[in-house]
Amino acid sequence: MYILEVKNLKVYFSQKGKVLKAVDGISFFIREGESLGLAGESGSGKTVTALSLTRLVSHPYLLSGEVLFRGKNIFRLKSADLRKIRGAEIAYIFQNPLSSLNPVFTVGNQMIEIIRLHHRKTKREAEVYALKMLEKVGIPDAYKNLRSYPHQLSGGMNQRVMIAMALSCHPSLLIADEPTTNLDATTQVQILQLIERIKKEERLSLLFITHDLEILRRFTNRVAIMYAGQIVEIGENLFEKPFHPYTYALLSARSGIIPEQGLKGEAPSPFAFPAGCRFHPRCPFKRSICEEKEPILQEKKKGHFVACHFPQTMVK
Amino acid sequence: MSRRFILSGSLIIGILIILALFAPLLSPYDPNKIDVENILSPPSKAHILGTDSLGRDLLSRILYGTRVSLKVGVVAVGIALLIGVAIGALAGYCSGRIDALLMRFVDIMLCFPTFFLLLSMVAFLRPTVFNIMLIIGLTSWMGVARIVRAEVLSIKEREFIRYIKAMGAGDMRIVSKHILPNVLPSILVVGILRMGGAILTESALSFLGLGVQPPIPSWGSILMEGKSVMDIAWWMSVFPGIAILLTVLGYNLLAEGIRTLAISRS
């Protein structure tokens, strides 16, 4: 059973009269209890994908396709019903915990707010519960920190707070959007371990978005690679046997982290993608057909799909 | 959106400039021609906007008034920019004690109720058109100084300035050749915005009877006269105000347009 299934998701924005295709027809699913990794360069549409799963994208020009959460089409829900899913069923952890927390309210205030939103609890009970959650995510001196403002805490602490907030309503799907990107190395490891731990404890499904392929290799069952608003490759053991030249290029970058300009040439403009395969201008293996016909996602191996006219069998 | 602002703003200002330039051709009468037989006659075919309390043609006076207002806007703002940019750039570039001192001065000036400052200065200088412009300039440079200082501070820290400095360029040269051109867009916006403000200030002074001297027709002083005959001559208080409104609107639209354009460019 899939906890989440996305079919032909398109998210376009309108800017200065031009259409920006942030996400252009992607489909994927997440099984119950599974962790799916989502990787790609900046601007490839990862975050927009994550946000559109609960219709969080603001002022889209077009938002189409289907997002089925436990069979319910999120896009068809009334906003009141949708709010019951947000936070309670699908929770998010964002990049930059400091800016993702409201600077003018205390940690406790913000936690109690959402606890009381999704549970019938008195203020007092909510506070006790918030304390418990903070302790659970390993925040020392939880009582004091509950009364702190985000700017008084370190980045790692704030991320723990974010996680505590995310967990506080027992969601079944956690979407972590680059949760460790701006943290220092040791904190990164701690946060990742924390996520891994709570995933197990709470039996969560996870959508993990990151630049860092190493993390995906360690923490996720399956990985999807996005390029120019589309998924170019998705499957298990992607890293052992990538088929798409783009994935291969990513993997061959030394650190394993997708650099800003990870490849030769520039990422295409989202206002005007190249015809044919969107990767062809940068592809070392391109042929004439690549410039004309758009490749579709095809199952290359069981559970392993690739969108490429000439999928390479490449071993890293 | 910004295009439309710029277009409508510059259209209004353009028309006003034309009206000001060709006022002698467009005016149906000599704006100072007194006619005691036709005191305060309502709008009619002979006098489209009516006459004032000395029987002068209101339309002609408003047309000539355009000259005063536009001139006041440009010159007053020129003066304000001159002072504001000089002090702002000095404070921003030198920083340290000079900066603190200059900014304290700016603070003091800002704490004055501006209008009171204006009144005292009007008393200090004789109210010729130039002096009015000077006074408005002298009392409105503080905002410019603050903006320029902030911009200079941020530009100063950029890599390329450090590089130029390392190459041994002199301070004067750095400020005038490298920093100020980068501040120019915001100066432009502030300047145009202030022009509207300066025109408002001039008309307010004239409305209180402290502005330009008769018989120079100023919209504010026509309004002042209009207030005293409000109950019998509505045209005296309605038409000059429309002229002020349109002019200031023109400048404000233009400034807003340029500002949003600059933001979207960067």
Add this chain to the structure above:
Amino acid sequence: MRADFWRKKRFVKLRGLVRRPLIFFILSLFLLFPSFFLYAQEDNQPCYGDAIIVGSIGEPITLVPILAADSASQDIVGLVFNGLLKYDKDINLVGDLAEDWEVSEDGLVITFYLRKGVKWQDGVPFTAEDVLFTYKKLVDPHTKTPYSGDFERIKKFEVIDDYTIKITYKQPFSPALASWTMPIMPSHLLKNEEDFKHFARHPVGTGPYRFIKWETGSKIVLEAYDEYFQGRPYIDRYIYYIIPDQSTLFLELKNRNLDYISLTPLQYQRQTNTEFFKKNFRKYRYLSFGYTYIGWNLNNPKFKDKRVRQAINYAIDKEEIIKGVLLGLGRVCTGPFVPNSWAYNPAVKPAEYNPEKARQLLALAGWKKKDKEGILLKGNERFEFTLLTNQGNVSRRKCAEIIQQKLREIGIKMHIKIVEWGCLLDLIERREFEAVLLGWGLSRDPDCYDIFHSSKTGPREFNFVSYKNKEVDRLLEEGRRVFSQSKRKEIYQKVHKLIYEDQPYTFLYVPDALPIIDARFRGIEPTINGIGYNFIKWWVPKDKQRFKR
């Protein structure tokens, strides 16, 4: 709304009667005839009661008579206090607090015999002590009074007894009598008050009205003084409303909330000719005691030449100014005296508007050529000057603009500079002016020594145009020495003629005073002294009274 307030009250009563028409009819039959006689009688017979509501733009500054210099203060002071002397309806000096007075043969000593039995409004008798006290305060260097001048000429002030005063002057000084119209203040109340602080807002006088209260920024209320020595005034209360805005003042009059205001020429000519106003108000129009003029700085080489000043007099069309500024409500001024003064010389005829004559005179004075702009030239000098006037006076501003036009027509370029009053005084004091457009408010005494005598050209003195004419000097001195009015009349009529001939000022106009008063008031008799002189005799017929006690 406020008008409705009154109207409603009256309507309620009427409606009550109308509802029972029969009773009303019978009642009126009974009442009609006796009441007819009663009313007819009452129409001629003054009766007590009612209040008059006066609207004013300005608020009094102080009610201390020797400090009060503005017209609002003087309005109130005049009702609360008396001087030793006053002017009657024909502008003759008559006794007020003084019953009689004597001037010694040599004119040096004036003896006042004070009225007996006059009581201050707090019941204390009025005596010579009060006059002495007022005099002392006037010449006390710590008193900030503007009126000390006339009293500093006193050599000796003797109190002979409680009701006799002998005042000895350093020289004969005929305006002295006029100076004793100065209101007298109560010694017993002020002896121990240092700076009049309390008194300034709670005055006690001998006058027809007692001070009741002053609500700052709003109104002053006076009440008839029952024991006033000239008889209690008919109108019970005098309420002085301060409404610092001309249009609101007029609006309130229109709503019949005010009984008495001064109209502007525009209001007089254009806004009060309706049936409504004719029915409910009476408009009065009489010449005021003051004139508007251009003063030329006679030290300026341009204006030193009499012919230039005369030319300008010919070039300015005073009738046009009176039409444009006063809407016809005024008279051409021909000299330092107004037509209703006994010093006025009717033989002096105003110069006609004659630009041609003006050009000729200017040519004689050397202003022959014109430059490209059409401005007259004398050598390389353009005929260009600046006329100063004060800010906040619309008529003067308009006046200046008309003059500007007229002078431009004969080739003189005049600039107008409008500065605030304080600034103007400063410029005049420092003689930094070429010409000023100003007005003089005149006292009833024609003595104008301070304005035209050549000895009065010092920094803060009033002959600021530096006018010097030996003959005029002599006449002005004589006018001060002589006490006989007929002799003085002769002297001042000569002064009038000489000054108009010399044109140190270009005399422009004497404006009309334009009061409007609710029609219910009776006993108002305009004379050359205006209407205010007999205010205590004004009254309202019983049936027309609006305010009951």
Add this chain to the structure above:
Amino acid sequence: MLSYFLKRLFSLVPLLLGITFISFLIIHLAPGKPSYLKEMNPRISAEAQERLIRLYQLDKPILVQYIHWLKRVIKLDFGNSFADGRKVIVRIRERLPITLLINALSLFFILLFAFPVGIISSLKPNGVFDKCTTLFVFIGFSLPSFYLALLLMLLFGIKLGCLPISGIVSFNHSQLSSGERILDIAKHLILPVSVATFGGLAGFSRYVRANMIEVLKQDYIRTAYAQGIGRGRIVCKFALKNALLPLITILGLSVPGLLGGSVILESVFAIPGMGRLLYEATLSRDYPLIMGGVVIGAVLTLLGNLIADLCYAWADPRIRYQ
């Protein structure tokens, strides 16, 4: 917090000294002299004038005069007005309340309307509502307050005759019952307060809008949405409190503008307030009164800034805990 407050308070002293000194200088150097008389009067002799000048110590050097003045002011004695000899403090006390009332009322209405207008237009930038308010804002910016006042007076005072056009009380105010008195004052205040509100409203709703747009873009707003919090609550609680911060400063800075605006407003509507008092005092060179007004104005301005700073510190934990 207290030490922060004291520090700020202390730093105002030199500012205040600077302001008073510069004003003193300008006022006394300006040409013109105190005119206790509204018209020239030949009965007033030159000697009498000299005497007045000596009494007022106007013959001393400016610095000496300033120090004298300062010494008295420290004892809270502003001296007596030239015009009527009454204490400056009394004259200001008479006039200040009405000015403060009008400004406070208009500030209240500005805030009352600016927030809804600004917030609604920020929710859909460039939507219909936003476009309408933008138009309104531009007109508000460009319309001289005295012109608006004239138009309103023309319409409501003269054409319709339903609102009084000058002063703050009717002439028969003292005869009314206390209920009617309040109604009477309210009626008189409608036009001046509307004019004062209109001008401020344009600017302020614009600020609210800009700040809200900025805040609504922030990450924490997205977080709040992601947590399932309703839009209304997000806008009114989470976003608004953040958007308030810069507005506090702007409010504090707007005090001198308000005082300046009072001059014109009170002149047009003939309101006996501070602005008019100062205007008249300036014209008649009533030095003690002008200086009293300057001090009051400066103190109000600085207080405005101080209160804004304190509010800011109170509202923004990031500053409070520094």
